């Protein structure tokens with residue numbers, strides 16, 4: 001198995017969060033990170049680092065829907081990546097049904113298989129899925145980086161609070 005030194009994990013850059021008609025549209029703050037995430041994606045492609053897309057693939061019975069309105073259901077367009085960030089066939093796409101991208105998913109196994117210890121997080125939302133995933137990666141001992149300009153929240157207070165918490169609680173390096 002080929003070893004990789006680092007991975008980018010792109011969280012929930014899917015149509016239901018990024019298209020104005022999407023079920024959980026996160027607004028212009030979220031759309032604004034698309035070009036930045038694309039540049040990072042290209043640089044990870046170029047140096048042949050691991051690229052993982054982590055996205056919601058919910059079932060209608062999911063616990064999240066007791067508190068949020070339904071979004072990104074499995075096998076619907078809402079859980080497709082936005083066209084600007086389409087994966088290549090070398091990238092990994094990991095579906096998840098909870099905020100935490102390590103819970104009951106393949107993420108940890110893929111990172112282990114490639115021997116990756118250094119991860120870079122981008123995507124949505126900073127204060128929810130990105131932060132919950134960062135927390136779990138912290139418990140698992142990863143060296144975590146968060147792209148400040150590559151994560152977003154619908155409101156600036158949540159964004160700031162999320163970055164602060166990821167740094168102070170989970171040792172994330174804000175880059």
Ligand SMILES: [Zn+2]
Pocket residue numbers: 056058064071072097098099
């Ligand atoms: Zn969700």
